[in-house]
Amino acid sequence: MHTTNRSLEGLRGIAALIVVLYHMAILSPYAGVIQNGYLSVDLFFVLSGYVICSAYGSRLTNSHEVSRFLIRRFGRLWPLHVISFVLYYALLCLHSVLSKQPAVLPTMAEFASLLTMTTGFNLFDHNIGNVVTWSAGDELYVYALFAAVCMTLRKRSSVFFAVLSIIGFVIILRVDAESCLNHGPCNDLTYSFGWARCLTSYFLGALLARHKDALNFLTSPQWQIVGAVATLALVQFAAVVPAIAFAAPIVFALLIASLTRDRGPMATLLRTRPMQYLGEVSYALYLSHSIFGIYFVNLVFLPARNHFAWQAACCAGYIFASLALAHFLHRYIEVPVRERINAWGDSYRGHEVSALLHNSK
Structure with missing residues (x-):
């Protein structure tokens, strides 16, 4: 039976917090970990590939299991994604009204892309929704690709995991290397070719899950x-x-591989209660924190207030507001809606199986 790896849950929480700090921007000049926090997205992707493949990789052998899997993944990602972009545009419109500027709303094409979670598919020349919307959509569609590979290729799936990861990496280098080596940062693709980052890291994580027994020495x-x-x-x-x-996906895969037994010095730290709480609300925190972004920037750069104490107070307020919203969204929207969709998916699968048994009589 699959059990939760608590150290990886804590690692996911740390990754979410680093993304929050990264988008605060004001602290970036003082800490490379914050300045380069965008790489935490690749950590999310590797983690997701490892965890999902460990839990579902051997079960996705027929269309019924794949349907159930995709319904559960949809229930995990889509509802909170919709709530977060609705809140984002609502507060953006409020800010526009208060500052007596035209309201900022998505076009019909942008709204359709938001609903279908395709904002990371190179459809636009600018970001749609909040700054992390693209990654949730890319992951949803990579889930579908993963399920298709597991169902159709089965024992040969590891080879295709490796091929897909390499394809993603080659695309990243082709699109990003020349420009970023001269100007930086590297591997910071988002709404344009961010899906290649997802391919690379997710399937590297899935490959790690397939061969974790051979890598036990890393634990x-x-x-x-x-x-x-x-x-x-x-x-x-x-x-x-x-x-x-x-090299971020490979380095992150090494860290994850070292935690797969869920014990050891780093695992002990990540299993502490604060880390577990961050892991529990990580998806809500990741999606919703940038909702407050425009207010934070306006506050932190108020005239005559640009000094350390004021900036520190603004940062503390931003983190508190982000965690408070994440807690609310996780408890009252993410969990109950996900459970209802999962129950519907399980019920749907049960009806399908019953129908098959009845027809076979």
């Missing part, structure tokens, strides 16, 4: 320390040496 305390130090070094110095950002 020693020594390798956990190596994985943690390598991750910190990568994120800290990616702005100084932009090219190392391309």
